[in-house]
Amino acid sequence: xxxxxxxxxxxxxxxxxxxxxxxxxxxxxxxxxxxxxxxxxxxxxxxxxxxxxxxxxxxxxxxxxxxxxxxxxxxxxxxxxxxxxxxxxxxxxxxxxxxxxxxxxxxxxxxxxxxxxxxxxxxxxxxxxxxxxxxxxxxxxxxxxxxxxxxxxxxxxxxxxxxxxxxxxxxxxxxxxxxxxxxxxxxxxxxxxxxxxxxxxxxxxxxxxxxxxxxxxxxxxxxxxxxxxxxxxxxxxxxxxxxxxxxxxxxxxxxxxxxxxxxxxxxxxxxxxxxxxxxxxxxxxxxxxxxxxxxxxxxxx
Amino acid sequence: xxxxxxxxxxxxxxxxxxxxxxxxxxxxxxxxxxxxxxxxxxxxxxxxxxxxxxxxxxxxxxxxxxxxxxxxxxxxxxxxxxxxxxxxxxxxxxxxxxxxxxxxxxxxxxxxxxxxxxxxxxxxxxxxxxxxxxxxxxxxxxxxxxxxxxxxxxxxxxxxxxxxxxxxxxxxxxxxxxxxxxxxxxxxxxxxxxxxxxxxxxxxxxxxxxxxxxxxxxxxxxxxxxxxxxxxxxxxxxxxxxxxxxxxxxxxxxxxxxxxxxxxxxxxxxxxxxxxxxxxxxxxxxxxxxxxxxxxxxxxxxxxxxxxxxxxxxxxxxxxxxxxxxxxxxxxxxxxxxxxxxxxxxxxxxxxxxxxxxxxxxxxxxxxxxxxxxxxxxxxxxxxxxxxxxxxxxxxxx
Numbered sequence: 138x139x140x141x142x143x144x145x146x147x148x149x150x151x152x153x154x155x156x157x158x159x160x161x162x163x164x165x166x167x168x169x170x171x172x173x174x175x176x177x178x179x180x181x182x183x184x185x186x187x188x189x190x191x192x193x194x195x196x197x198x199x200x201x202x203x204x205x206x207x208x209x210x211x212x213x214x215x216x217x218x219x220x221x222x223x224x225x226x227x228x229x230x231x232x233x234x235x236x237x238x239x240x241x242x243x244x245x246x247x248x249x250x251x252x253x254x255x256x257x258x259x260x261x262x263x264x265x266x267x268x269x270x271x272x273x274x275x276x277x278x279x280x281x282x283x284x285x286x287x288x289x290x291x292x293x294x295x296x297x298x299x300x301x302x303x304x305x306x307x308x309x310x311x312x313x314x315x316x317x318x319x320x321x322x323x324x325x326x327x328x329x330x331x332x333x334x335x336x337x338x339x340x341x342x343x344x345x346x347x348x349x350x351x352x353x354x355x356x357x358x359x360x361x362x363x364x365x366x367x368x369x370x371x372x373x374x375x376x377x378x379x380x381x382x383x384x385x386x387x388x389x390x391x392x393x394x395x396x397x398x399x400x401x402x403x404x405x406x407x408x409x410x411x412x413x414x415x416x417x418x419x420x421x422x423x424x425x426x427x428x429x430x431x432x433x434x435x436x437x438x
Numbered sequence: 439x440x441x442x443x444x445x446x447x448x449x450x451x452x453x454x455x456x457x458x459x460x461x462x463x464x465x466x467x468x469x470x471x472x473x474x475x476x477x478x479x480x481x482x483x484x485x486x487x488x489x490x491x492x493x494x495x496x497x498x499x500x501x502x503x504x505x506x507x508x509x510x511x512x513x514x515x516x517x518x519x520x521x522x523x524x525x526x527x528x529x530x531x532x533x534x535x536x537x538x539x540x541x542x543x544x545x546x547x548x549x550x551x552x553x554x555x556x557x558x559x560x561x562x563x564x565x566x567x568x569x570x571x572x573x574x575x576x577x578x579x580x581x582x583x584x585x586x587x588x589x590x591x592x593x594x595x596x597x598x599x600x601x602x603x604x605x606x607x608x609x610x611x612x613x614x615x616x617x618x619x620x621x622x623x624x625x626x627x628x629x630x631x632x633x634x635x636x637x638x639x640x641x642x643x644x645x646x647x648x649x650x651x652x653x654x655x656x657x658x659x660x661x662x663x664x665x666x667x668x669x670x671x672x673x674x675x676x677x678x679x680x681x682x683x684x685x686x687x688x689x690x691x692x693x694x695x696x697x698x699x700x701x702x703x704x705x706x707x708x709x710x711x712x713x714x715x716x717x718x719x720x721x722x723x724x725x726x727x728x729x730x731x732x733x734x735x736x737x738x739x740x741x742x743x744x745x746x747x748x749x750x751x752x753x754x755x756x757x758x759x760x761x762x763x764x765x766x767x768x769x770x771x772x773x774x775x776x777x778x779x780x781x782x783x784x785x786x787x788x789x790x791x792x793x794x795x796x797x798x799x800x801x802x803x804x805x806x807x808x809x810x811x812x813x814x815x816x817x818x819x820x821x822x823x824x825x826x827x828x829x830x831x832x833x834x835x836x
Binding site: 213236239240279291295297317319347349350373375377378381382384385387392393397413415416417 | 553555556559572576589591659661664690694703704706707708709711713714716717725727760794818820
């Protein structure tokens with residue numbers, strides 16, 4: 138189980154002939170992901186790592202029956218690649234690309250209204266369902282199978298957290314990096330809803346950061362909708378000064394909104410433990426699981 | 439990216455927004471006097487140009503009733519350090535002035551456009567409580583703020599602008615002027631890929647003219663590639679010299695002013711590393727995301743930036759090697775240390791390295807065998823953070 142992708146998901150790689158895409162196509166195949174095709178205009182007929190390349194997403198979908206794509210296309214063209222994936226009727230599009238202009242993403246989100254495609258990202262590490270499939274750049278060797286769902290705005294913190302959980306003997310159903318941009322396809326509440334409906338997932342770890350109010354909104358949603366699955370959290374950026382962009386386009390405190398303190402307060406107020414430091418994520422999850430009486434069930438590795 | 443008020447007004451004017459007559463980018467008293475003579479109006483405003491709000495309260499905006507007064511104020515303001523609630527205690531030095539015609543203000547309003555994350559739409563915000571900070575209005579009089587969410591396929595619809603103008607209680611005689619200005623401001627916002635377009639105050643004059651008395655535009659860094667004209671407006675003197683240096687080296691760096699530096703792969707982990715340094719009692723010197731696959735030369739440049747001016751008294755390198763193997767990262771760090779080291783044996787400050795992830799044992803061994811003595815292996819992230827803070831505190835005492 139897990140969410141969004143599994144071992145049977147047929148995936149195409151948009152921009153497959155690029156250096157990063159080719160490297161990660163190899164990694165994704167090695168993990169067992171069913172990569173059935175790639176897209177680079179003008180390169181139809183070639184193969185990359187044994188995968189056939191097509192000129193358009195529509196061609197690739199027609200020939201392979203793919204239902205998902207992962208995008209490694211330069212920022213200037215990536216928004217168009219998302220549109221192409223949505224137009225082709227894919228169920229899932231994962232966009233790794235960083236630095237897509239925000240107003241391009243505003244148009245993408247408008248185009249997606251009323252369409253069935255779910256977008257993960259952009260500016261994200263992708264998604265990995267343990268021992269089944271990975272779309273993106275999450276390393277395959279740092280998470281074991283289990284019952285905790287992981288959702289994060291940050292790539293390296295996703296890895297850091299997965300690794301700490303593995304060392305604590307806690308396995309993961311699916312890790313989703315939703316990305317560090319202000320306008321994106323999937324936010325915390327969307328991912329939490331998927332985890333809520335996944336019978337394998339018994340608890341969730343949520344990693345947020347400064348900027349926006351998605352963590353506050355998620356806290357409210359959890360209290361109202363997911364009382365039976367305990368959530369643990371971590372928030373990066375307690376020391377971030379207002380008005381400064383901390384690496385991610387969306388990691389900025391503006392107009393007094395989006396501080397770590399507000400987010401931690403909102404999470405604590407609905408009973409969610411927030412790890413004191415990044416080094417304490419693993420042990421805070423363990424404490425939460427013990428308190429909920431599901432530690433033994435979640436101690437899978 | 440931020441630009442000055444006078445530059446924002448030039449951009450807005452090119453989109454048809456009504457701004458006061460004036461001259462910006464003035465760097466000398468002589469230029470100020472010449473500009474005042476050319477304007478020739480009875481009342482002139484001398485405005486300090488810095489990238490921070492709150493200039494009025496800090497004494498950076500002066501009303502002059504004669505050329506002599508313009509001269510006096512220009513002399514006073516140029517080179518003065520203004521401390522506002524947005525500059526921090528060190529303040530910002532005034533290098534440029536804007537001199538413009540005074541207006542007969544009848545009433546002040548607030549108008550802005552930003553991107554709303556939740557709806558993924560551009561939102562227009564307006565209030566008749568102009569001149570004060572919008573955060574304060576939001577906190578004290580939330581019902582005085584109105585919003586219109588804009589469909590990017592349609593643009594700002596005429597009815598939305600009209601509804602906003604009436605909600606903001608503009609006098610009937612000004613409604614058409616106001617809605618036109620809103621349309622122009624929206625066009626500027628999307629045309630130049632702004633992340634913020636704010637007019638505060640937007641004023642109605644005794645003559646029922648509608649004028650953008652102040653203007654603030656911020657731009658989406660990711661979209662600057664398609665706006666070379668905006669990139670040209672960058673004032674490097676307004677930016678932290680180390681941040682500017684880092685940007686040129688393609689490093690993601692923010693100066694935080696303390697003395698415990700850090701170098702990290704990934705923005706989220708970099709923020710969290712700054713936090714953990716503070717958690718264990720250190721004063722973070724910077725945020726620095728060096729990326730996972732950086733060359734030794736790039737890492738060496740990062741070291742130079744952190745050490746420059748004697749700021750860093752210690753450096754915490756916090757790396758999670760996922761797809762980038764720890765042994766390669768360790769080698770990169772050592773090679774960078776060799777570039778920095780003057781004698782090949784030591785660095786000016788201790789460098790505590792925490793490595794975790796793929797091939798971590800080989801990586802740690804490389805660091806243990808390091809020929810550079812003050813590169814220190816940390817067993818864990820927590821241990822590393824505690825170690826660097828301890829060493830910096832010891833150095834401060836010594």
